[in-house]
Amino acid sequence: NAGVTQTPKFQVLKTGQSMTLQCAQDMNHNSMYWYRQDPGMGLRLIYYSASEGTTDKGEVPNGYNVSRLNKREFSLRLESAAPSQTSVYFCASSPGGEPTEAFFGQGTRLTVV
Amino acid sequence: GEDVEQSLFLSVREGDSSVINCTYTDSSSTYLYWYKQEPGAGLQLLTYIFSNMDMKQDQRLTVLLNKKDKHLSLRIADTQTGDSAIYFCAETYSTLTFGKGTMLLVSP
Numbered sequence: 001n002a003g004v005t006q007t008p009k010f011q012v013l014k015t016g017q018s019m020t021l022q023c024a025q026d027m028n029h030n031s032m033y034w035y036r037q038d039p040g041m042g043l044r045l046i047y048y049s050a051s052e053g054t055t056d057k058g059e060v061p062n063g064y065n066v067s068r069l070n071k072r073e074f075s076l077r078l079e080s081a082a083p084s085q086t087s088v089y090f091c092a093s094s095p096g097g098e099p100t101e102a103f104f105g106q107g108t109r110l111t112v113v
Numbered sequence: 114g115e116d117v118e119q120s121l122f123l124s125v126r127e128g129d130s131s132v133i134n135c136t137y138t139d140s141s142s143t144y145l146y147w148y149k150q151e152p153g154a155g156l157q158l159l160t161y162i163f164s165n166m167d168m169k170q171d172q173r174l175t176v177l178l179n180k181k182d183k184h185l186s187l188r189i190a191d192t193q194t195g196d197s198a199i200y201f202c203a204e205t206y207s208t209l210t211f212g213k214g215t216m217l218l219v220s221p
Contacts, residue, residue: 033208033209035211040121041213042213042214043201043211045208090156092155092156098205099143099144099163099205100146101161102156102209103157104156107154
């Protein structure tokens, strides 16, 4: 089992460019999440999907959109990248319910110049 | 709103015990969690405790929960250099909410 796979691992964008971060899990989990990690800020939730067909905003959703394509895949789109979106992005999944045993991908390091 | 607070840094010597502390605000959290992040990697679940418990032990890890004070701690016995990482406390407030993380540095 690969677990949670994120692509790409690294990306440099120019301000105003768009891109989609891909995430797939092979654990048949119901819930999926996108977090961003910034120095001194910990992990902040951008969007989550409690189950296939639903998405909800987290703490910092502005500038992002998401798509729960199917049960396996949850993508994060930056429509017009800004330097403030320079961060490390983590996708995670969990079976659903509690306890929330979340499994994380390796992260995407995004730099917006 | 939810908020999880942790001290940012802890330095110990190999073989000592490490204690990482956390305070949280949401008294309705059913479970509280400790996650570990090694350099360049995603987070991995270390352990969790049900809110009705005071203590949970798992090999070298001991979790203490003081629900009255909303205080959670993680004790690592016989700390090794391989335990050097960032440790995150988390609670479930609608979704998983993390503290800012405590960087543990273990020196030989």
